Amino acid sequence: MLKAIVVGASGYTGAELAQFLTRHPNIELSGLYVSEGSLDKDKKISELYGNLRGCIDLPLQPLGVSGIKAACENIDIVILATAHEVSHDLAPLFLAEDTVVFDLSGAFRVQSTGFYEKYYGFTHQYPELLEKAVYGLAEWNAEQVKTTDLIAVPGCYTTASLTALKPLFEAGLIKQGIKPTINATSGVSGAGRKASVVSSFCEVSLQPYGVFTHRHKPEIDQHLGTNVVFTPHLGSFKRGILASINLVLNEGVTAEQVNQAYQDAYADKPIVRLMDGTLPALKNVVGTPFCDLGWAVDGEDLVVFSAIDNLLKGASSQAMQCINLRFGFDITTSIL
Template sequence: MLRVAVVGASGYIGGELLRLLIGHPRVEVTVATSNRFAGKRVDGPHPNLRGATDLTFVANDRLAEAEGSFDVLFLATPHKETMGRMPEFLGLAEQVIDLSGDFRLRDPQVYEHHYGTPHTAPELIPTFTTGLPEWHRKEIRESDRISVPGCMATAGILALRPLSEAGLLTGGIQVDARTGSSGSGISAGSSNIHAERSGAMRIFAPNSHRHQAEITQSTGLPVSMTATGVEAVRGVQVLCRVQLTEGTDERALRRAYREAYADERFVRVVAQKRGLYRLPEPKILSGSNFCDVGFSVGDEPGTAVVVGALDNLVKGGSGNAVQCLNIRQGWPESLGLEFTGLHPN
């Protein structure tokens, strides 16, 4: 059994990591850290884990005392804090899978622009591999340091990159992203309480959301991104308005997707003419590691709307991380990730 630790395990992403890893047939979770809940049972803040584990949280500063008790370290720690502690983390485990935003962007200046602070460990950035299996599988197989992309970035990249790789897009891309309340994290504050969130469609990033830099980095095309919080708890949906190269039609778009994702277990092309769910819908993906992608060609010649949807806590975070773990260990990619989602939900 591979022994793993989850740092920052009391939040939503940390809880999903625990759920997936505790149920993984080849993994043993030996350490879960939380300063707030140190000494208390994991199934307190994560009641869905009742009966599944007897783990108790340890304080973050006691992680070093557990040295040698785990092989892989999963980081569900805050942006900006993670980079400062990364040298410590790298000394504690052979493999580190980071779910913070601190090592996603290749350019420290781009990081500073979007996160509002200088990067304190720029020399470590090139040592991390992007944890998006569909486009970085070869590198993940050989990497001991993996940085999992953001949830909206993952949906946008998986929806757009097949088209950019095929040379079917031109000009800038406008991304309209919607996310459920869990995307704000467990400590989001008063703006995320039910009285403020219920019934609201709050545009919390009218422009320049930080995930746009990840999409630009992956596609090579300029991206302008708006993000809106909707009443759902889970889920991300991105609508990407694109300009098509001359002569690109619906058949060319469908062919690009099929060629890119024909052998991908967790990406499905959903672009149907009829039916209740004709385009990607995050509601039916809750709890699953799938990302659905699709498109609709516009009435105006040379335009289309490209759509991506996923569960922000699974394929947009913890599930992607476990998929990377499976690849790195040479295991089947779907191990521990077989759940298909619910309908109705």
């Protein structure tokens, strides 16, 4: 039996991961951690999430740097469900204890230190870890995930976008020089559990934000290999992301070729569901690990729609897919 701990377990993605790990037949959930000064320290996780009562009643233990060695005793797997700066500082310490680290933050997703100064506002101290980290887009990087000890789980908008775009670019169907335009709307849980005015119920309606400046744009650019225009929106619902993506096809490319590209990429991938002539809807993916893809072609114009649960395929269930890949379990274990 492998043993796992979750750091940042009181947050939205950490609590989801605790549930996947509890259900896993080959992994024991051995500890849940929050920051040293957390207001939730020593509470049971089920005091915060009532649905977990009787299922996961482990305490949220405070964790400081000096406690990391003890927290890692006999531990194989560490999930960092923490803010980018926190993951940046903690990952090397957990790696030094011979654990395999799955980081849900953006701290190790993009191989460019300059990117972190521009988009995250901190100087990255570990260029060697940026090189070593594998980007955990599970349907695309499975072989690399199997061989690394640091997995950078992709961001939520990025997962929705790359899952939709990669088959088309791999098949060479998209006209060069015209950037894909991604408009994506996220539920408010994308901003995490901490209180903030912008994500408070009375403040949220439906509005764009981060126009031309959101950090997921360069993350998509790097992992797609081409530049995009990306505009995120915040919607007044709890969970889910719907991305609508406009593209121009190469001359002569047919709807059948688009269908075939998606079939080739995903026919044997159980987590990506190709809609048959219908279009994705959040109600079909929220609470599930799926990415639903639908599309329509009109001459050279192609619109693709991608729907995920931001906390699941956009974070925790994708991390669980990566854990399964890394340790040789079926990719759907504990999530389907």
